[in-house]
Amino acid sequence: MADADIIRGLSAYLEARRELEGGLYLEDSLLESPGQLYCRSEDNFPSLAVFEKDISGCMKCPLGKTRTNFVFGTGNPHADIVFIGEAPGRDEDLQGEPFVGRAGQLLNKMLPQYGLKRSDIYICNILKCRPPGNRDPLPLEIELCEPYLWKQLEIIKPQILVSLGRIAAQTLLKTDAPLAKLRNNMHQYRNTPFFITYHPAALLRNNSLIDSAYQDLAKIKEYYDKVKS
Ligand code: SF4
Structure with missing residues (x-):
């Protein structure tokens, strides 16, 4: 050569x-x-902030051109529990933070009922840029963006992961199993216990799911308490 x-x-x-x-x-x-x-x-990343700065100009997939803001993730950088959605929505794209719209506000109300605060957890999405019109992420976008999530998790080292919604769960587990089946079991993602519950936007659309979502949170909190004790 x-x-x-x-x-x-x-x-x-x-x-x-x-x-x-x-x-x-x-x-x-x-x-x-x-x-x-x-x-x-360099020390396998000194911090999430450095990693965010390093990738915030990413243009690897076409969503880089259509986003308003890059949405990295927010919360406790040493969180034991990380919540993962599929992609930023309109409000998140405008503000550069995940789960800040009505769905995020609902999640903020639900967490304290199980002794969790938004400041205790870390929250992010698989994709860091908004798909136009909130369409589902495309396979190429996932392939290019999911490694950023892996690196975030390597830095944070959480003990529990929670998928918010069907799309994130199916994407991360590489399955097309229905949410109703997936949320009944604990899974593993990158060797970390992985729970699945509804996306808060789904709860806003369908109030009848709220009780089931609270049951999921109770199960997650029970496991969280075991991990913390
Ligand atoms: S969605 Fe991910 S891979 Fe695509 S431009 Fe944004 S950060 Fe880069």
């Missing part, structure tokens, strides 16, 4: 890793022994 090809390949590789892992360095040993290449991240 020509030197120029090697350099182009190396450059593309470093750029891809930089997006996911922050600052990268070429070890001095590479200069002494060009046959070996080492890459390492």
Whole structure:
């Protein structure tokens, strides 16, 4: 392979890793022994804030061009519990924060009934940019954006994950099983216990689901208390 090809390949590789892992360095040993290449991240990310800054200009998929704001996630960076939705909606896109619209306000009201505050948890979406018209995320968008979620979870190291809604659950578990079946069991996502409940927007549309959603939260809180004790 020509030197120029090697350099182009190396450059593309470093750029891809930089997006996911922050600052990268070429070890001095590479200069002494060009046959070996080492890459390492800076303390495997010093913080979520650094990671957010690093990826906030992402244009990897077409949603980068149509978003108003990049919506990374908010909450306790050391949370034991992370709630995950599918993608930002209109209000989230406008404000740059997840779950700030009516659905988010409902979630904020529901959490304290189980001793949880919004400030205790971390909340984010699989996609960091709003799909136009709130359509479902497309497979390519998920493929390109889900690794950012993986990295967020690696930094936060939560002990419990909760999917808000069918789309997020099916996307993360790579299944088309119905929500009614999925929410009855605890699953695993990236080796972390993973619960599934309704998206608060679904509760706003259909009040009859509220009792079931509270049952889910009670189950999640019971597990959370076990983890914390
Ligand atoms: S949705 Fe994700 S992959 Fe697409 S532009 Fe936004 S941050 Fe990048």
